[in-house]
Amino acid sequence: EIVLTQSPGTLSLSPGERATLFCRASQTVSSSHLAWYQQKPGQPPRLLIYGASSRATGIPDRFSGSGSGTDFTLTISRLEPEDFAVYYCHQYANSPLTFGGGTKVETK
Amino acid sequence: QVQLQESGPGLVKPSETLSLICSVSGGSISGFYWSWIRQSPRKGWEWIGYIYGSGGANYNPSLKNRVDISVDMSKNQLSLKLRSVTAADTAVYYCARLGSSGWVDNWGQGTLVTVSS
Numbered sequence: 664e665i666v667l668t669q670s671p672g673t674l675s676l677s678p679g680e681r682a683t684l685f686c687r688a689s690q691t692v693s694s695s696h697l698a699w700y701q702q703k704p705g706q707p708p709r710l711l712i713y714g715a716s717s718r719a720t721g722i723p724d725r726f727s728g729s730g731s732g733t734d735f736t737l738t739i740s741r742l743e744p745e746d747f748a749v750y751y752c753h754q755y756a757n758s759p760l761t762f763g764g765g766t767k768v769e770t771k
Numbered sequence: 772q773v774q775l776q777e778s779g780p781g782l783v784k785p786s787e788t789l790s791l792i793c794s795v796s797g798g799s800i801s802g803f804y805w806s807w808i809r810q811s812p813r814k815g816w817e818w819i820g821y822i823y824g825s826g827g828a829n830y831n832p833s834l835k836n837r838v839d840i841s842v843d844m845s846k847n848q849l850s851l852k853l854r855s856v857t858a859a860d861t862a863v864y865y866c867a868r869l870g871s872s873g874w875v876d877n878w879g880q881g882t883l884v885t886v887s888s
Contacts, residue, residue: 698874707865707878719876751816755873759831760806762816 665690665754667763675771682739684766686752691732696756699728699737702765703748711750712737742768773798775866775879783886789856793849793866793879800824800847804869807840807851810881811862819851821869856886 666689676682686697695715700708710719712728715735725740739746747770752763779791793805806821820830820840828840839852849866864884868877 694872696872696874700875707881708875709878710874710876713870713874713876714872753816753874755869758829759833760818760821760873762818764815 664759665692665757665761667752667754667761669750669752669763669766671766672764673767673769675769676742677771678742678744680742682737682742682746682768684737684739684750684768686730686735686737686763688733688735688754692735692754693756695731696754697728697730697735698753698755699726700751700753701746701748702751708751739768773868773877775868775877777864777866777879777882779882779884781883781885783856783860783884784888785857785886786855789851789853789860789884789886791851791864791866791882791884793851795847795849795868800842800849801844804873805840805842805849806867806869806875807849807864808867808875809862809864813859814862817862819853819864822849858886860884861886 668687670685697715699712702708716728727738729736749765749767751765774796776794783789801824804823807819822828822840837854863881865881866879867875870876
């Protein structure tokens with residue numbers, strides 16, 4: 664099973680700042696089959712990025728994903744008020760599919 | 772836009788079977804992979820399994836002996852049965868549609884299932 668470790672656990676930032684979130688896999692995620700989701704309280708997750716770097720439909724270009732192999736990054740270039748939420752990475756290269764523990768982006 | 776809606780009992784007794792239905796509207800259930808995923812404060816996210824149309828299912832080995840996922844094409848519904856539940860199965864259960872390579876491109880709203888006597 665591929666274990667995904669996200670860091671930091673919490674990111675305290677102000678609107679307008681840049682957010683950099685990390686996801687490290689315990690083994691290579693083949694074909695960059697890694698996705699990122701945003702989740703707000705009481706809501707299901709929303710797909711942001713798939714294939715490590717492809718933005719999902721309707722996702723603003725301030726969200727970008729990068730990385731390959733075992734190290735992946737989600738960057739939010741300039742935080743908007745609606746971006747404060749929890750973010751999860753997810754690998755779908757190997758069964759069982761697995762998720763990271765999440766990074767909470769909170770207002771400083 | 773396809774919409775997914777989970778339904779089923781919110782409370783299940785230990786050792787009994789948890790049964791949920793996911794109704795799919797705005798699109799056909801055929802031609803896609805469908806999955807059940809759960810989220811709990813204790814364990815975080817846990818993928819339960821997925822199924823393609825009315826084909827065979829692929830389950831998380833940690834749950835394989837207790838779970839069944841099936842599709843009813845005539846009703847455009849996905850179902851989940853989890854047997855012999857314990858308190859550790861308490862979670863929000865989501866049904867989800869998978870994209871072409873396996874990411875989740877559509878989520879249901881989720882339903883909280885509590886296992887308690």
